[in-house]
Amino acid sequence: MNTHPRRIRITTPITADLLRGALDLEHTEHGILPHRLPARARAQCADPQLAMVESQPSGVRLVFRTRATAVELDTLPTKRLYVGAPPRPDGVYDLLVDGTLAGQGSVSGGRVQVVDMSAGTMELRPGPVGTLRFTGLPEREKVVEIWLPHTETTELVALRTDAPLAAAPDHGRKVWLHHGSSISHGSDAASPTAIWPALAAALAGVELVNLGLGGSALLDPFTARAVRDTPADLISLKLGINVVNTDLMRLRAFGPAVRGFLDTVRDGHPATPLLVVSPILCPMHEDTPGPTAMDLSALGEGRLAFTAAGDPAERASGKLTLNVIRDELSRIVAQRAAEDPHLHYLDGRALYGEADSAELPLPDGLHPDAAAHRRIGERFAGLAFADDGAFAFAGSGGDR
Incomplete structure (x- = not known):
């Protein structure tokens, strides 16, 4: 240039x-x-x-x-x-x-x-x-x-x-609408085409609409209606981490909120392939509830980092951890899939799990770096757009 x-x-x-x-x-x-x-x-x-x-x-x-x-x-x-x-x-x-x-x-x-x-x-x-x-x-x-x-x-x-x-014409490429948290938004990615949803969309040859909202994937009804009302051929919802970060709700409220979110999306997209994705591995919140707090010791060193401020014992009273959320999401999708054959579930640890955390640890304890974004994007494309994946045959000649 x-x-x-x-x-x-x-x-x-x-x-x-x-x-x-x-x-x-x-x-x-x-x-x-x-x-x-x-x-x-x-x-x-x-x-x-x-x-x-x-x-x-x-x-x-x-x-x-x-x-x-x-x-x-x-x-x-x-x-x-x-x-x-x-x-x-x-x-x-x-x-x-x-x-x-x-x-x-x-x-x-x-x-x-x-x-x-x-x-x-x-x-x-x-x-x-x-x-x-x-x-x-x-x-x-x-x-x-x-x-x-x-x-x-x-x-x-x-x-x-x-x-x-x-x-420019869109050449008839399918539209993939994705909703998620700051990781889907692209926190700590190197550039806008290097966020994991953009990488996955490029590999699969689909048009991306990214509703990754940093800190704000909170099962809000108005977000569900935005997804409902947006034309899309494929939809994915990456849910859970922000609910823990904010300590927003307990297990009693979480399950019905997820079901209500899915109901609203289905009102506008009754048969669209719909993939629910649970959180990637985040060691500090796997078994420790939120809220997420700033790590003051790191801040004193001029670094931005986070820590889990909850108490693991509070799980007994319904406080949410990532493992609790994965179990609940998996259960809800399995129940609904009996009547909704286009509804699918993906464990986020298949995108970034224990081995990835050891090799590419989250720099601030919460967000993946540029290399991890690429890995997550490649894995999502390989899993969701595979011949037996939730979005099978949806791509239009990408690089996969």
């Missing part, structure tokens, strides 16, 4: 037909803000954590056909700064040409969301619009994708090229 700027004269309005992976587009004073939950869902919850993560465009990308050799994108990012922790690097934009990674870049400046996890507060500091620039692209008709930073809220201000562009 040539990083020298060149004159770019054609400005194209950013419209819904150029964007994939977003469920709603908000018109702001600066431009377009992609959302991964619809406005009706957002209006039903005042949680600032949910507001932050659903506006982070994990899996959202601009897709267009063009002969342009140069592309510029003005954006207003919102970056995160955790009090007491080292500054986070700027979010990464991935540029793909005909499905192959051809460049990466970042946008400096922008707003800063200051998060004090100890105090439970957030403060938004203003900042300027920045410009992402890619030049030296092949001078031929091609499909260009710009994947937005998966953990950086991104308002799209202007799109410029040195040749006309148009929306």
